[in-house]
Amino acid sequence: MLSLPLLAAVSALLASPRPLESNAPAAVGGFAATSSASAQDPSLPGSSQSGSSQDGAALDALLAAQVAAAAQRNAGELAEQALGLRDLAGGSPSGDAALDAALDRRLAEVAAGGADVAPQVRLFLTTCRLQGLDPDAATLVKTLAPVLAATQPDLRAQAIALCASPAFKRLAPEARKDLVVRLLELSADAALEPELRIAASKSAFSIGSGQQRRDARKLMLEFSTSGEPSLQSLGALALADSGDDISGQLREKLQRIALAPGERGELARAHLRNAETLRALERKYRQLEDKDSGQLPPELAEIQAVMEMVHAEHLFGDKFDDEILLDAALDGMLGVLDEHSTYMDPKQFKQFNQELEAEYGGIGAYVGIDPDDDIFSITRPIYSGPAYKAGLQTDDKIVRIDNWPTLGKEQDEIIKRLKGKPGTPVRLYIWQRGMDPGLIERPTEEMAIDITRAQIAIPAVSAQMLPGNIGMVELKEFSRVASSSLRKSLTELQAQGMTALILDLRRNSGGLLNEAVNVASLFLPRGKVITSTDSRVQPSQRYRSSGEMLVPDEIPIVILTSRFTASAAEIVSGALQDHKRAELVGERTFGKGSVQNLRPIAGFPEEPFEDENRNEQWDNWEKFEDKNGNGEFDFGPRVKLTIAQYLLPSGRSIHKQIDRDRNVIFEGGIKPDHAVALERGESWKYEERLRIARLEKLPRDWVDQHWATHRELLRTLAVFDANDPNRYPDFDAFYAKCNTPLSQDDVRELLRGEVRRRVQDDRGAEFPLGDFEDDRQVQAGVKVVLEKLGRKTTDVPEYAATITQDPLEKGASDKLVADVRSHLSGQQSEKVRQALIQELPKLQEMLSAANLDPSKLSGADLETLAAFLAKLKSAEGTPDK
Numbered sequence: 001m002l003s004l005p006l007l008a009a010v011s012a013l014l015a016s017p018r019p020l021e022s023n024a025p026a027a028v029g030g031f032a033a034t035s036s037a038s039a040q041d042p043s044l045p046g047s048s049q050s051g052s053s054q055d056g057a058a059l060d061a062l063l064a065a066q067v068a069a070a071a072q073r074n075a076g077e078l079a080e081q082a083l084g085l086r087d088l089a090g091g092s093p094s095g096d097a098a099l100d101a102a103l104d105r106r107l108a109e110v111a112a113g114g115a116d117v118a119p120q121v122r123l124f125l126t127t128c129r130l131q132g133l134d135p136d137a138a139t140l141v142k143t144l145a146p147v148l149a150a151t152q153p154d155l156r157a158q159a160i161a162l163c164a165s166p167a168f169k170r171l172a173p174e175a176r177k178d179l180v181v182r183l184l185e186l187s188a189d190a191a192l193e194p195e196l197r198i199a200a201s202k203s204a205f206s207i208g209s210g211q212q213r214r215d216a217r218k219l220m221l222e223f224s225t226s227g228e229p230s231l232q233s234l235g236a237l238a239l240a241d242s243g244d245d246i247s248g249q250l251r252e253k254l255q256r257i258a259l260a261p262g263e264r265g266e267l268a269r270a271h272l273r274n275a276e277t278l279r280a281l282e283r284k285y286r287q288l289e290d291k292d293s294g295q296l297p298p299e300l301a302e303i304q305a306v307m308e309m310v311h312a313e314h315l316f317g318d319k320f321d322d323e324i325l326l327d328a329a330l331d332g333m334l335g336v337l338d339e340h341s342t343y344m345d346p347k348q349f350k351q352f353n354q355e356l357e358a359e360y361g362g363i364g365a366y367v368g369i370d371p372d373d374d375i376f377s378i379t380r381p382i383y384s385g386p387a388y389k390a391g392l393q394t395d396d397k398i399v400r401i402d403n404w405p406t407l408g409k410e411q412d413e414i415i416k417r418l419k420g421k422p423g424t425p426v427r428l429y430i431w432q433r434g435m436d437p438g439l440i441e442r443p444t445e446e447m448a449i450d451i452t453r454a455q456i457a458i459p460a461v462s463a464q465m466l467p468g469n470i471g472m473v474e475l476k477e478f479s480r481v482a483s484s485s486l487r488k489s490l491t492e493l494q495a496q497g498m499t500a501l502i503l504d505l506r507r508n509s510g511g512l513l514n515e516a517v518n519v520a521s522l523f524l525p526r527g528k529v530i531t532s533t534d535s536r537v538q539p540s541q542r543y544r545s546s547g548e549m550l551v552p553d554e555i556p557i558v559i560l561t562s563r564f565t566a567s568a569a570e571i572v573s574g575a576l577q578d579h580k581r582a583e584l585v586g587e588r589t590f591g592k593g594s595v596q597n598l599r600p601i602a603g604f605p606e607e608p609f610e611d612e613n614r615n616e617q618w619d620n621w622e623k624f625e626d627k628n629g630n631g632e633f634d635f636g637p638r639v640k641l642t643i644a645q646y647l648l649p650s651g652r653s654i655h656k657q658i659d660r661d662r663n664v665i666f667e668g669g670i671k672p673d674h675a676v677a678l679e680r681g682e683s684w685k686y687e688e689r690l691r692i693a694r695l696e697k698l699p700r701d702w703v704d705q706h707w708a709t710h711r712e713l714l715r716t717l718a719v720f721d722a723n724d725p726n727r728y729p730d731f732d733a734f735y736a737k738c739n740t741p742l743s744q745d746d747v748r749e750l751l752r753g754e755v756r757r758r759v760q761d762d763r764g765a766e767f768p769l770g771d772f773e774d775d776r777q778v779q780a781g782v783k784v785v786l787e788k789l790g791r792k793t794t795d796v797p798e799y800a801a802t803i804t805q806d807p808l809e810k811g812a813s814d815k816l817v818a819d820v821r822s823h824l825s826g827q828q829s830e831k832v833r834q835a836l837i838q839e840l841p842k843l844q845e846m847l848s849a850a851n852l853d854p855s856k857l858s859g860a861d862l863e864t865l866a867a868f869l870a871k872l873k874s875a876e877g878t879p880d881k
Contacts, residue, residue, distance in 0.1 A: 059098055059099060059101075059102040060102055060105070060106075062088065062102075063099075063102050063103065063106060066081065066085060066088075066124070067106070067121050067124065067125070069081065070118075070120050070121050070123075070124035071118045071120050071121050072120070073120055073124075074154060074155075075123070075152075075154035075155050075157065075158040076154070078120055078123050078124050078127065078158070079127060079158065081124065082124055082127035082128045082131070083131075085099070085128050086099060086128075086131060096132055096133070097133070099128075099132065100129065100132040100133060100135075103125060103128055103129045103132065104129070104136065104139070106125055107125055107126075107129060107136075107139050107140065107143055108139060110122065110125065110142075110143050111139045111142035111143050119146065119147045119150045119152070119155050119159075120155065122143050122144060122146065122147050122159075123144075123147055123155060123158055123159060123162070125143060126140050126143050126144050126159075126162055127158075127162060130162065130165050130167055135167050137167050137168050137170050137171045137175075138171060138172070138175060140167065140168070141168070141171065141175065141179055144159050144162060144163070145182075147159035148160065148163075148182060148186070153193060153196065156196060157195065157196055157199055160183065160186065160196060160199045160200050160203055161199055161203065163179065163183060163203040163206075163207065164202060164203040164206040164207065165207075166206075166207075166315070168207045169207050169315075176207065177212075179207070180204050180207060180208040180212045181212075183200045183201070183203050183204040183208075183216075184200070184201070184204050184208075184212065184215055184216065186200035187200040187201040187204060187216065187219050188219070194223070194230070194231055194234055195234065197219065197223075198219075198220065198223060198234045198235065198238050201216040201217075201219040201220055201238065202216070202220075202238050202241060202242060204216040205217060205220075205242050206242075217239070217242065220235050220238040220239050220242065221235065221239070222235065223235025223238065224236045224238075224239055224250070224253065232253065233253075233257050233264050236250060236253040236254055236257060236268075237254075237257065237264060237267050237268065237271075240254060240267075240268075240271040241267075241271075243316070243318035243319050246271055246272065246274075246275035247275075251272070251275070254268040254271055254272055255268075255272065258272060259408065260408060261374055261407060261408030262374065262408075265408060266410075269410060274321065276630070277321055277323055277324075278321040278322075278323070280323070280628055280630065281321055281322050281323040303326075303329055307322055307325050307326075310325060323345075327343060327345050330343035330639075331343045334639065334640075334641070337642065338594065338642050339658060340592065340594050340596055340640070340642050341596070341639075341640060341641050341642045342639075342640050343637065343638075343639055343640075344637060344638045344639070344640060345637050346606075346634050346635040346636065346637055349635050349636075349637065349638045350635050352638075353617075353635070360419060360455075360456050360458075360619070360620060361419055361420055361421050361422045361453050361454070361455055361456065361619060361620055361621050362385075362418050362419040362420065362453055362454075362456050362620075363385065363386055363387040363392075363418055363426065363428070363451050363453060363456075364381065364382040364384065364385015364386050364387045364388065364454065364456045365378045365379075365380070365381045365382055365385065365387040365388070365392060366378070366379040366380045366381075366382070367379060367398070367414075367415065367418070368411060369411050370395075370397070373397075374407075374408075375397045375399065375406075375407065375431075375440065376397065376398050376399075376406045376407075376409075376411070376414050377395060377396065377397050377398070378392055378393070378394060378395065378396045378397075378398065379394065380394050380757075380760070380761075380766075381393065381394065381761070382456060382458070382459060383459075383760075383764040383765055383766065384457070384459070385454065385456050386451050386452055386453065386454050387451060388761075388764060390449050390450075390451050391449065392428075392430065392449070393761045394757065394758075394760075394761050395432075395433065395700075396430050396431075396432055397430065397431040397432065397440070398414070398418075398428050398429070398430060399429050399430070399431045399439075399440050399441075399443050399447075400428070400429035400443050401414070401417045401418065401426060401427070401428060401429075402417075402426065402427050404417060405441070407440065407441060416620075419453075419620045419621075420453045420620065420621050421453065421619075421621025421622075422453055422454050422455045422621070423452065423453065423454075424452070424453050424621070425450060425451070425452055425453070426450075426451055426452075426453060427448050427449070427450050427451075428448070428449050428450075428451060429443035429447045429448050429449075430447055430448075430449055431443065431447060433704075435447075457481050457485075458479065458481075459476075459485065459766065460475060460476055460477055460478075460479050460481050460482045460485045460486070461473060461474065461475055461476070461482070461485040461486050461488075461489050462474045462476075462765075462766040462767060462768045462769075463489040463492070463493060463768065464767055464768050465493060465496050465498065466502075466772055466782065467720070467772075467796050467797075467798035467799060468499075468500075468782075468786065468791070468795075468796040468798075468799065469496070469497050469498055469499045469500070470498070470499070470500045470501070470502060470782060470785060470786075471490070471493035471494075471498040471500070471501045471502070472501075472502045472504070472768050472770065472772075472778070473486065473489055473490065473493070473501065473502070473503055473504065473768065474504040474507075474768035474769055474770065475503060475504070475505055475508055475519070475569075476507065476508060477508055477509065477510070477511045478508070478510055478511025478512050478515040478516050478519070478567075478568040478569065479511055479512065479515065480512065480515065482511065482512070482515040482518075482519060483515050483518035483519045483521075483522070486519055486522065487522060487550060490522065490550055490551060491550070494551075498555065499555060499789060500555060500556050500557075500558075500785035500786070500788065500789060501551060501555055501556070501557045501558070501785070502557075502558045502559075502560065502770075502778065502781040502782070502785065503557060503558070503559045503560070503582070504559075504560045504768055504769070504770050504778075505559055505560060505561055505565050505569040505572070505573060506560050506561060506562035506564060506565060506586060506770075506777070507562070507564055507565075507769065508564075508565055508566075508568075508569035509564060509565075509566045509567065509569070509590075510566045510567025510568040510569055510570075510592065511567070511568050512568065513531075513543070513568060513571070513595075515568065516530070516531075516568035516569075516571045516572050517530050517531075517543045517544075517545070517546075519572050520545060520571070520572045520575050520576065521545040521546050521547050521549070522549065522550040522551060523549065523550070523551050523557060523576055523581050523582070524545040524549060524575070524576070524579060524581060525545065525549050526544075526545055526546060526547065526548070526549070527544050527545060527546075528544060528545045528575075528579060528649070529542055529543070529544055529575075529649040530543050530544060530545055530571065530572075530575045530649065531543050531571045531574075531575060531646045531647065531648060531649070532646070532647045532649075533595055533644040533645065533646060533647070534644055534645050534647055534653075535595070535643055535644035535645075536643075536644075537643065538643065538644060553581075556583075556784075556785045556788035556789065557576065557581060557582035557583075557785075558582060558583055558584075558585050558781040558784050558785050559572075559573050559576060559577075559582045559583075559584050559585070560584075560585055560586045560770065560777050560778065560781055561573055561584050561585070561586040561587060561588075561589050561670065561672055562586050562587045562589070562678070562777075563587050563588065563589065563590055563669075564590060565586075565589040565590060565670075566589065566590035566591075566592040567590075567592045567593070569589070570589045570590065570591075570592065570593060570654045570669070570670055571593075571646055571648070571654075573589060573670055574648040574649075574652065574654055574670045575648060575649055577670065577673070578648050578649040578650045578652075579649060583673040583674065583784055584670065584671075584672035584673050584674070585672055585673065585674045585676055585777060585780045585781045585784060586672050586674075586675075586676055586777050586780075587672065587675070587676075587677060587678070588667075588669045588670065588671050588672065588675075589654070589669040589670045590656070590669055591654060591655060591656030591667065591668030591669035592654075592655065592656070592668075593645055593646040593647075593653055593654035593655030593656075593668065594642045594644070594645050594646070594655050595642065595643055595644035595645060595646060596640045596641060596642050596643070597640070597641050597643050598638050598639075598640050599638060599639045599640075599641060600636050600637075600638060601636065601637050601638070601639060604636045604637055605636050606618070606633075606634060606635045606636040607624050607625050607626065607627050607633055607634050608624065608625045609622050609623065609624035609625070609633065610622050610623045610624070618633055618635075620633075648670075653666070653668065654668055654669060654670055655668050656668030656669060674780055674784060674808055676776060676777050676780040676807060676808065678776065678777060679776055684741075685742060685746065688740050688741065688742050688746075689742070689746075689750055691740075692738050692740060692742075692747070692750060693750055693753075693754070698734070698737060698738055699750055699751045699753070699754035699755075700754055702730075702734050702751060702754070703751075703754050703755060703758050706729055706730075707758065710729055711762070713727075713729070714755050714758070714759060715759050715762065715763070717752065717755055718752070718755050718756045718758075718759035718767070720773070720798050721748070721752055721773070722798070722801045722802065723745060723748070723773055723774075723801065723802050724748075725744045725745065725747070725748040725751075728748065728751060731744075731748070731751075734747070734751070735747050749774055752771075752773075756771075772798075772799070772802065772803075773802045776807050777807075779793075779799075779802075779803045779807040780807035780808050782799060782803070783803070783806070783807055783808060784808075786799075
């Protein structure tokens with residue numbers, strides 16, 4: 001089905017005379033964007049007055065649709081919609097500039113006399129424009145002013161909060177004074193809700209000056225000393241937000257607030273953490289001053305002088321401690337070199353190290369605080385771990401650990417208590433849906449489960465045998481267990497009679513080089529070059545396959561790739577492609593082919609610890625010397641420094657090169673043998689799926705109701721349901737309950753996803769994320785490997801029922817875009833150009849046909865696009881001309 005952005009993009013491409021080059025402006029929400037420079041100066045290469053007007057019209061159409069949707073939304077939804085608009089518009093500098101211009105046009109209309117404009121629209125437009133560059137603060141004030149008096153409290157609160165934007169400090173002095181006076185009047189209005197009054201005082205403090213800031217702070221102090229606990233919390237948090245020193249009474253109040261669950265407790269905890277960081281840094285500086293003469297080299301003295309200037313004079317200088325500024329300075333210095341060289345503070349390195357090691361001592365589960373009920377929950381058990389063996393399931397709530405309740409506690413603190421030395425016991429109190437809610441805070445011993453901690457390896461692989469004996473393996477990352485886990489899964493699949501393999505690396509962002517070499521060695525004969533390095537300071541190194549090849553040549557291999565396939569995953573993909581051992585299906589890979597060394601910084605070691613298992617790294621159960629008294633083991637900082645680039649066996653570089661202005665010099669990445677794009681869902685469908693599955697949780701409830709009576713059927717449907725909704729018991733009633741414009745097949749797909757999640761827990765094994773019934777790239781991989789075996793998808797009943805179209809064949813819209821791109825690159829003759837122009841009537845016929853199905857495009861959209869195409873045809877000329 002053709003979509004509005006696609007048709008507009010094709011139209012814009014046909015209208016533009018310039019070829020598509022690597023440094024051409026990015027697409028804006030599906031519309032071809034013109035850079036701000038060329039839009040302003042018609043003499044610049046690639047500039048086109050008609051192209052600019054068409055782009056502007058397209059953006060205006062997009063904005064009009066967004067404004068119409070905004071009028072029906074609440075404040076929270078408006079904020080999310082505004083944040084997403086720039087992504088819809090392309091997210092590039094040129095796209096942002098074009099969007100800002102479209103927003104300015106609409107804001108000018110509203111400010112000039114849009115008395116009947118809905119407050120939601122005013123909020124939406126203002127929020128969107130504040131995200132851009134150099135907004136006109138005067139216009140924004142005129143747009144926002146009526147909402148400050150709105151009757152809906154949530155809209156009024158958001159308008160007040162927006163007034164805190166630094167953009168309003170650029171108002172003319174009198175206009176700025178008037179806005180702050182209005183905010184102070186709201187803060188003094190005793191008839192208003194306390195939350196609105198505090199929000200108004202915070203905004204006044206943010207953009208006011210002198211006496212106005214003192215008046216705003218006075219109200220915060222009055223609230224913080226109130227006898228009402230709720231008002232006291234509001235006042236204390238407002239003072240902390242405004243940069244007051246967190247000590248004495250304010251610190252004590254924040255500590256009390258931090259004990260409570262919910263948003264206020266989390267804010268208080270964040271402020272307390274920041275204050276502790278500042279105190280730790282001050283201790284560090286005192287230690288530095290005690291060394292030697294206390295004199296700093298001129299370069300460091302300059303950094304220190306700038307930091308002191310920030311603290312003394314910057315508007316928000318009191319909100320950034322020295323540790324944050326130093327980290328930013330170090331990261332900025334390395335960022336000048338290339339996009340992958342970076343500084344890691346101790347906390348960042350701790351997280352990085354944990355992801356690479358993929359092992360820890362604990363219960364073995366993915367966990368987190370459930371946003372629906374703020375209760376610490378099991379997201380999914382690790383099926384080889386002790387939690388699953390003890391009977392814990394997805395969505396179980398851990399309400400107590402030993403005698404320590406988890407409700408209202410920070411997620412990191414809860415996880416720390418779950419982890420521990422392998423072999424040590426821990427007692428968990430588990431609450432499940434359907435139990436008495438009162439047991440959440442008062443669990444009984446019947447809810448207790450005793451678990452013995454173990455050494456947990458985070459799974460790197462999930463595998464499944466697809467119909468026709470095609471092995472499907474998803475390799476998620478190249479951690480230290482990647483090659484051993486993959487070897488185990490491949491051995492099991494071969495024992496089941498695997499005749500072909502699909503290796504899914506679409507979501508694999510890389511990892512350890514030696515694991516990449518080990519993985520590639522499973523598919524290549526000994527001694528084959530997998531990758532080599534090219535360095536300025538080190539000799540070139542070649543990495544070759546070693547050991548015995550596990551998967552024989554007669555088993556064809558497809559590797560699925562995407563734009564997220566990066567680094568070590570690209571090395572494996574490119575090596576197997578170069579050696580003709582695998583064909584790549586999907587999208588061009590990311591293009592991260594540089595070599596980074598992780599180096600400690602001299603003079604900043606990690607804290608001493610007892611290395612009980614002699615693995616030369618700290619494990620979370622091992623004793624350590626807590627030198628700074630923060631109760632945590634502190635790693636030393638690290639520098640990740642680019643020292644070389646990887647080359648594939650053929651000598652190809654996969655590394656994308658970008659200059660300091662973010663222009664792409666070399667595209668990099670690996671081009672797949674079979675380009676297959678993922679189908680992009682329509683936004684309204686995504687919102688409907690979110691409502692049904694996440695907000696109303698209807699699929700989960702359906703599975704709960706049918707699991708006991710239809711367990712075996714659901715296990716079967718998780719593997720194969722022939723895309724037939726009627727195989728699900730009571731599906732018609734479920735579909736009616738969803739009350740959705742989604743098709744029955746869309747709802748079936750939602751329901752099957754929940755079934756597969758439940759079956760995972762039941763069988764103790766995770767499904768690969770790709771599903772051959774609904775994933776076009778997986779279907780393309782199936783077709784390729786079957787053809788290598790001399791078979792067709794129609795030879796396998798399950799594929800015959802679900803792969804009804806050739807997944808390798810481009811759709812009509814994809815083909816049209818490809819033809820247009822080829823044409824604009826200058827590779828087509830005038831004859832072909834005329835043939836393309838002749839396609840315009842066909843596009844208009846498609847629009848007319850689509851108009852018969854209101855679920856595809858609105859009538860207004862179709863009329864707009866039809867008129868646009870007619871103008872394009874007129875501008876380009878007809879074949880006769």
